[in-house]
Amino acid sequence: MTPETAAYVSDGLGALGQTVEIASDGRAGLLRASDPQFDCLVIDRLLPGFDGLTVVRTLRSTGVRTPIIFLTAVGGVADRVQGLKAGADDYLVKPFELEELAARVEALRRRPPLPESQTLLRAVDIELDRLERTARRAGQALDLTGSEFRLLEVLMLNAGHAVTRSMLLQTAFGLDHANPATIIEPHISRLRAKLERDGLPDPVRTLRGAGYCIDAA
Template sequence: MTAETIEEQIVRILIVEDDKRLARLIERVLREERYTVDIAHDGESGLDLLLQGAYDVAVIDWMLPGRDGPSLCRAARAARLPTALLLLTARGQIEDKVLGFESGADDYLVKPFAFEELLARVRALSRRFNPNLGNDELRHGDIVLDLRSYTARRGERRLDLTPTEWRLLEYLLRNAGQTLTRQQILDYVWSFEHDVQPQMVDVYVSYLRRKLNAPGEADPIVTVRGIGYRLEAERA
């Protein structure tokens, strides 16, 4: 896998838009910029995806079947998600913008809009809300993922990881100190593939541990019984 491929894994974007044609156009524009994109066409399924906590940015239409955009923003903030929220709407009045921001949105884009402006706002939100995006590596203690050269190491020892093992370690690193459920890990690593069973998470954590831990090295991956896994927080 090349360095270009890993760029697609750095920023994950969720589009929640009931206009399927517009959703496809936004998806195409974002994928051309090497973003990883998922789409929901109604508020309930959008909320289900959003609460997985796997997205850096969510582009959310105001008017949706089921839950509306401000409702999704409020739910995301109540769940303390770090996801940046961009509301799309035909409402351009000041009071509507105030309501959008008060619901938890981080930015607001009025339809119709130029895709160049959408991209600029997504880039700005990505940099603002994910400090790792401005770096060339993810680091936790002596574990390092180099996002440019697509190499991994622990101390001076290089780790020969498969693409799936890489995504697993990447997700653990991005959420160090937080307990991740098996379903959260499954959704991030396997990108919502429907034919992958939760047991695969345990299998790949075992594979990753074998490569990550040399004799005498402490295992940084903590098993949280009945829930999932956590990359141990760094000691002060």
């Protein structure tokens, strides 16, 4: 949405007691939306960087279950169906009334919280709490940076399956880089060093030509 529309929505929902954060484009939005602190996400279909459909599909593919509303001028029946199938919970077409948007946001916020199976991840002897943003291995807390936590989160959401470097770059960093290895490999190395402390075996496997994998619990 345009900066003017974003400001209008932010000011309007803020006046109704909501705390609102604005992302300037699809990449920034994807990165911030991965944080489980948000009660609801309002996303436009037409965004610079990653488009809205890509943002929603990526969030859902990585296990983010935060309620999502598409707020967009793309309003054909086929467009609505496409947006809902991508993983959105609601679809509001511009022009819109702020009161209706606020009501829809409130309705989604009243939904029951995620079950533990979606917020508490386990793989091998690692436990990751997506709400508290903490991780432990063999019962000992791991001191992870934000990027290391996001990498581990994506690997654990896909435990037992290969995760490509491109997918890690997109879902953990919100980036689309010509050579993802230059960004991902140093971060993976630092994550592995922290996971291997006290002589524990490396839980992250490198799959030649495919990416990385962490075994399921």
